[in-house]
Amino acid sequence: MRLIFALFKFYRMFNKRVKIRELLAQEPTGQEVTVMGWVRSFRNNQFIALNDGSTNNNIQVVAELGKFDDTLLKRITLSASFKVKGTIVPSLGKGQKMDLNAATIEVLGDSDAEKYPIQLRNRPTLEYLREVAHFRFRTNTFGSIFRIRHSLAFAIHKFFNDKGFVYLHTPIITASDAEGAGEMFRVTTLPFDEEKNKTPRNEDGTIDFKEDFFGRPTNLTVSGQLEGELGATALGDIYTFGPTFRAENSNTTRHLAEFWMIEPEMAFYDLEDNMNLAEEFIKYIIQYAITNNRDDLEFLAQRLAEEEKQLPQDKRSDMGLIEKLEFVLNNNFERITYTEAIDILRESNHNKKKKFQYPITGWGMDLQSEHERYLVEKHFKKPVILSNYPREIKAFYMRQNEDGKTVAAMDILAPGIGEIVGGSQREERLEKLEARMKEMHIPADELWWYLDTRKFGSVPHAGFGLGFERMVQFVTGMTNIRDVIAFPRTPKSAEF
């Protein structure tokens, strides 16, 4: 019995695939292993750099000269896939600590080098890689980005789970058109062939949505917040983490038509509790990535440093990527009110020299990107939490402050990214909420279910939304949001 077990163990040792990340952490002691992966480079007709996606580091497979026939060697091309069995020994070369001396090399899938769109030595641009998004995963840059993206997503669930939050799945398809968070994508099964006039019509010529799948107009969600509040006012603390859709014609480095958002919503929280949670949350997930993705962050830090070398001096960052993240961890976010922000901006030399494209007209104005950037990047040089905005420039559901002018809103602004979190304490007083909805022409009858939370055991509560891709941008240092999501959806672009 013991012999069978030993044989089995030996068999497994020799045949079970080991991930390259695990293998490289071991010491080379002549162990027999099987690895599988894709060819990154084939040097000297003898050395195969094999990568399996578990890390940017490759295992160097040594195919001893004369041991394998030419027809096999010809098939070792960029991105071809292989199963290699052999022995791990200390490397004779200088670039790596171990070699895999191949006993057998088995082709899993050929890769026609003439047609393969990415040549790693060519330094393909990020723009080009977006056009071959199905292959950009095979580059070091995107390998690192997507492993970090995964870590951040996992850390988010861990953070909230450890705090006893309930992960709530709010709907992707919503009937509510009243959230006011931007243009929506219509969801319908109605035919829209205008020529044949198949679209069902009412007598007055408008479209008859009673014939539609849900019997009413429906859209893709722009936010799970309102539904989230229903959960929070029963379960206590909830968070959502799902896709969100905005049909805005936005062409910027920080907008997507389909993106992922985290929206925690907490009963019995006030604005300050909300800010404390958001700051702790952001620091936690950054710390998680630093602890668990050191190699990938170092790779991206180097990539960013090289990219910035091409920029003029004044556009380069003061800190390296990892330095920047550690700085964020080790310092409190600056907390100021909107009113204080306006004062700072008004008194700034930048304003006095009339360098703002949009002048500081005074209290009540909406802050432009350039103003936010000035506060975060020039004045404080760290993340800033802005709170208590004028009620006129904020959403209907935000809690009205006693001054009658402001609401208990808070935005977190991050250097290089801008607004990364938007949140508020919610208006829990029915009369105040209804009055505000009336002023802002929000149809109360469509939101009867939302208002009910204020009629039956209403409680103070608060929440915020964090744009996941913007967070990934901040951690990876990628300047374009399209490079931190696997398959970006932007205006005129939905390939793959």
Added chain:
RNA sequence: UCCUGCUUAGCUCAGUUGGUUAGAGCAUCUGACUGUUAAUCAGAGGGUCGCUGGUUCAAGUCCAGCAGCAGGAGCCA
């Protein structure tokens, strides 16, 4: 949606004031070499100059329209 810019070989880019046959590096292919490290060396093939129209004896180059992409703005996360 607005403003600005870009579009030349598989990729990254040169291409002068409009002038004969549009170049380079890398990649690819062929050969050589063999402890390489983005391997190296030699040779070869590879182009509808984004699309449509215009100006001109002549357009990669000038003009207009369109498309796509990028950056900035707005909207926002």
